Amino acid sequence: MKKLKLDGLLARGVAVGAAIMSFTTMVEATPYATSLTNNAGTVSFRLNQTTTTNDTVMVISSGGSVTNILQAPGNNIITRGLVVTNLAIAPGTFKVRIKHLGSGVISPNSPTVPFGAPRGVAANRNPASPYFGWVYVSNSGTNAAHGQGIFALSSELADITGQGNVPKTGGYPNFTPANAGSSPFTLSIAPDDSVLVCDWTDASGNLITMPPLLSSFSYTLKQLTGVAAAPVGSNNNHGSVVSAFMVGTGANTKLYTLDEDYQRDPATGAATEWNSLWQYNIGASYAGVGSPEWSSAPDAKLMTPYINNFSGQNMKVEVGPNGYVYVNQRRSNAGQYDLFIVDPAHPVDPNSYPGIGGFFWDSQTESLAEGYSDDVLRDMMRFSVSKDGRYLAGIIAGGSNPITALDGSSATTVANEIILIPLTNGIPNIPARQIFNFGGAGSGRDIAFDAADNLICASSGLGYIQSLDIGETTDATTGSDGTFSVATPPTQTSVVATTPLAYEQGSVPGMFTITRTPDDIGNPLTVFYTITGTATLTNDYTVGGGSLITTTNCVIAAGQTSTNITITPVDDSIPELTETVLLTIKGSGGYSLGFPSFAQVAIVDNEMPQLQVLSLSTNLYQGNLNDYAALAIRRLGNTNIDVNLNASSFAFTGTGVSNVDYYLTNVPVTIPAGVVDLTVQIIAPGPNGTTAVGSRSINLSLVAGAGYTVTNNTATTTLTLKAVPPENILFSDNFENDPSGSNWKVAFASYTNGSTDYNLIFGYDYTSGSVGNLAPIPPAPHSTNGDTKGVYMTVNKNAGISAGLNLYLQNHTFGSNYALRFDMFLVQNSVGSAQSKVENAIFGIDHSSNMTNWFRNVAVPVSDRSIPGSIWQSDGLWFDVGADGNGGGGANTDYGAWSGPTWTNGVNVIGPTNMINRLASTTRQVFKKPPFTAGTSLGGSMANTVLSGTPTWVEVEVSQIGNLITFKANNTVLLSYYNTNGVPSTFTNGTVMLGYNDPWDDLGNGSASSGEAGVIYDNVRVVAITPPTIITQPSSIVASAGTTTNLSVVASTVTGTINYQWTLNGASIVGATSSTLNFAPLVSTNFATYAVIVNDGAYSTTSSSVTVAPPTPIIITNPTSRAAVVGSSPSFSVVAQTFSGITNYQWRYYGTNLSGKTTATLSLPGVQPISFGGPYTVSVGDGTTSITSAPPAFLTVAVAQTITNSVSGSTFSLQFGTEFGPNYIVEYKTNLTDVSWTPISTNSGTASPVTVTDSLSAAPTRFYRMRLQ
Secondary structure (H helix, E strand, O other), rough: OOOEEOOOOOOOOOOOOEEEEEEOOOOOOOOOOOEEEEEEEEEEEEEEEOOOOOOOEEEHHHHHHEEEEEEEEOOOOOOOOEEEEEOEEEEEEEOEEEEEOOOOOEEEEEOEOOOOOOEEEEOOOOOOOOOOOOOEEEOOOOOOOOEEEEEOOOOOOOOOOOOOOOOOOOOOOOOOOHHHHOOHHHHHHEOOOOOOEEEEOOOEEEEEOOOOOOOOOEEOEOOOOOOOOOOOOOOOOOOOEEEEEEEEEHOOOEEEEEOOOOOOOOOOOOOOOOEEEEEOHHHHHHOOOOOOOOOOOEEEEEEEOOOOOOOOOOEEEOOOOOOOOEEEEEOOOOOOOOOOOOOOOOOHHHHHHOOOOOEEEHHHHHHHHHOOOOOOOEEEEEEEEEOOOOEEEEEOEEEOOOOOOOOOEEEEEEEEEEEEEEEEEEEOOOHHEEEEOOOOOOOEEEEEEEEOOOOEEOOOOOEEEEEEOOOEEEEEEEOOOOEEEEEOOOOOEEEEEEEEEOOOOHOOEEEEEEEEOHHHOOOOEEEEEEEEOOEEOOOEEEEEEEOOOOOEEEEOOOOOOOEEEEEEEOOOOOOOOOEEEEEOOEEEEOOEOOOEEEEEEEEOOOOOEEEEEEEOEEEEEOOOOOOOOOEEEEEOOOOOOOOOHHHHHHHOOOOOOEEEEEEEOOOEEEEEOOEEEEEEEEEEOOOOOOOOEEEEEEEEEEEEOOOOOOOOOEEEEEEEOOOOOEEEEEEOOOOOOOOOOOEEEEEEEEEEEEOOOOEEEEEEEEEOOOOOOOOOOOOOOOOOOOOEEEEEEEEEOOOOOOEEEEEEEEEOOOOOOEEEEEEEEEEEEOOOHHHHHEEEEEEEEEEOOOOOOOOOOOOOOOOOOOOOOOOOOOOOEEEEEEEOOOOOHOOOOOEEEEEEEEEOOOOOOOEEEEEEEHHHHHHOOOOOOOOOOOOOOOOOOOOOOOOOOOOOOOOEEEEEOOEEEEEEEOOOOEEEEEEEOHHHOOOOEEEEEEEEEEEEOOOOOHHHOOOEEEEEEEEEEEEEEEOOEEEEEEEEEEOOOOEEEEEEEEEOOOOOEEEEEEEEEOOOOOOOOOEEEEEOOHHHHHHHEEEEEEEOOOEEEOOOOOOEEEOEEEEEEEEOEEEEEEOOOOEEEOOOEOOOOOOEEEEEEEOOEOOOOOOEEEOOOOOOOOOOOEEEEEEEOOOOOOEEOOOEEEEEEEEEEHHHEEEOOOOOEEOOOOOOEEEEEEEOOOOOOOOOOOOEEEEEOOOOOOOEEEEHHOOOOOEEEEEEE
């Protein structure tokens, strides 16, 4: 889908809705020819994309005097790839000219080419090169499609060298599985056609040069001494090179690199210049492959990007034709920079900026200046600048959170999105950007322009590369003498909405104005366009403006530079959203596209406002008075007036009691003029509600009132109650009077097993706010008598290494049915990188206390101890909560369940065994933002930041009931699983654990001692659980369909609350919530396995499984063996009875099912010898059980019977035996010379003798025969 950001302010009182539109993208691209040869008049060339029926393809020779038309408009197209034709042209230079009528739409112009892990693409744009148009791909992993290394493709992305799936390595030793993902990495083409390949690994990081045929390599920069990881040391002139680009020839040759690790002081351990842009003046010493390694330090540092102290940054560098150096750094976080421009002709002294700097333009500053809330290029993985300097294109990695425009609309970048931006004097015109989206999963990886401004796009998420034709009319000429040109029609067209608002009231029209440049003003110009949008032609509007205006094109008259198109609304009586009409200019042979090429008119409705309920928060928690249920309302109809709602506008039903369990808040509510969608916190938990255990339902209805009507006006939410069953406390600790933590054993581990880099404070008074920039926070939910002390934990405050800290309760062992409960206040770093915000609270049960349970996001082996007893191994059953609520900075979990055994890669310890995961995107209705303030803007994280105005605790419970392990927060089940498999199932008893984990090798908030992240635990209890007791289990039933019967259970609870939920084959039965499950009567779909879950509002017990089954089917008459003759059509049959209302048959031969033989009779038409024998059986089923016929039946070949005869008076008799099955036909002839036999009788074989008689008076002599059929 293509998307468009609509910019500009809308008139007050008009809501257009989301400003991201589906539209047709149109800019310049073209089919073009490469690899031109003339072999004695036989011409060949490669065509990068298939032509269209309106294109013209010519071969021009003999100095331009001879033109051969290979395709004229309207003729057959020419397919992409190698074109060979014998034109008998003269020797010498010739040209291929392709006049292309653009479709006006951005579209793929090649098939997809699969690659498992593409990291870089580059196209040769030198028309004088024999490799002109070649495309190179770096594949950084091996799959079934391609191996790890470099691949060369033709302009149409075909295998140009015959390498197939086998990568070219040139003998470079580091394209290995150990370096997958980072080597090979990005590519670029040097001025001499060499291919520059980046190796982005720490172990072997470098830049190598390969020839165009990829047959060898040489080191471009000095081979490493040691490794490329910082500090690289004074013996090295580079670190891990993430991207490189070379310009110039001879003495003017310059190399630009982006280096993950190098700094001007390469020996320093302080990270201040990581990821910087470096210039090497390598000059004439570079001559492609075989050149000596460049061993000198960089000649200049040109710039340092936004992130200069964190590794792992995806970046790219390219130099535009005007000499500007473009650099991007992929950043998905808000407030960060993605694209930079440096002018090497006017360098900035690096001593003048202490951190980032050296660039004169960046996309973040420009985006803010244009009125956007953030960088509109956020999460751009890489980019490319067109050879002609007119465009910059980027590819999005995985996407970003919404970015707001001036008009209040918002949009997000999404995975594999292509952003195309015109350049004006080398500067991106961001408002003119246009977007195309491949769709699919991230990550988009790289993008490259070819010489004709086609885009080569690579995505590891999609697993392929593909070329895009970005769609306008062009005239491309390629010469065999190494020349190349692209021309476009000089006249440019553009469109604006000169009257962007149209009104149903009075049918006030909107207006588009299409303008052309005056290059050919003396002639009329037909401009083609599409009209789309949310409004519907005829039903919502008409198109007018004169006889030269239609719904698909208009004519700008001779002597005129513009014409107007009117959009006149149809005044209907239907309340609607403000609707849009989008006009997009299409390509044509008579003009090229200018900016803007699309515009929008909004149609404002005039009906009385009609309100509808879009959504209501699904959950609110009684124990958090800052919680709420948010109501989203949409207004249709007139948007130019206020709509006022008060308490009488809402009605409530359900099991919750209004003004006791909950109350209406934030009323009256006003939907201001110009606002379509409004979300308001409408329901709050009551402070003195029910003390019962469980939940209450709240049903909301929006009631029609003065000045508005309603539709789709109901919604339901659940009030989760805070009470738990009476606590039988086995242990408790409120941390008020034990500053040394004598009850707890400390265990710590870190990535390097270095210093004990953690902060642990027992008896921390959290109302003081004395650590980690924490402000004072309110008492924990279970604190009494003014208690305000807890235990504070954090790790990794001074060293940038991952670490884990565990507290184990000493001298206690728990088992059977019990729960660990505590209050938790989790804090996320408020600033810094995404990874620096990824820190986790961890807690668990059934531990030995001899291990350190934690995990690290990067799989580097460590197995040692930092303090006594802290072995990095895993045991018990534990959970983690990620504070960032954003997938763990790249992981697939925000809430996880973990256990032993510790997972390994077969050699070294890596991390614990994961049992089950959940993302915070699924808990946004439970942990809303606000009151929680961490994580994404959409909520889902149960953490706070130090800036929170609503600091919020969470009540946590980890329970074990039998083998059911459950993690709850605020009485909502987040994760639950049955602990029945493997090693984890052996952890059934032990002690409890509280902990904290930073899984990333970084520093919170970016520098030592600045981190704010941590956790406070308070009011820890271990309690015995008495789950519901099932006194009388349900019993299985055997009954026939049509019978009235039931299943029942007798149970008790300690809470006074008892809920039932019957399940059928493990799935809940809607409405089956009483102690008895009735079948009145039984039908076939009722025969299944049942259980009932008994719940006391907090815990559940599941009954034993029982079945409801019909009596076993009965075979009344089994199939009978029979005889038959070849070619006849015998059959077997069965008579059976079932009691389920379903009778199924399946016939078998030699135990194998006979396809399609599923009725009571098995017919065997035209039986052949292969079908004789047996056994034949039939299975009779009732949908639940089945029975097979016995004994088996056999089909035998009928044999001729012995015939005897006798005469009695005038009667002649024939006697013969029969077999069951065949027919015995008796026939006669009076004379053997008669033509045919005359039948006397047909007799069914019954396995009994048969007598056939004939009258002697009919004829004195007859001849008889007996025939089997």
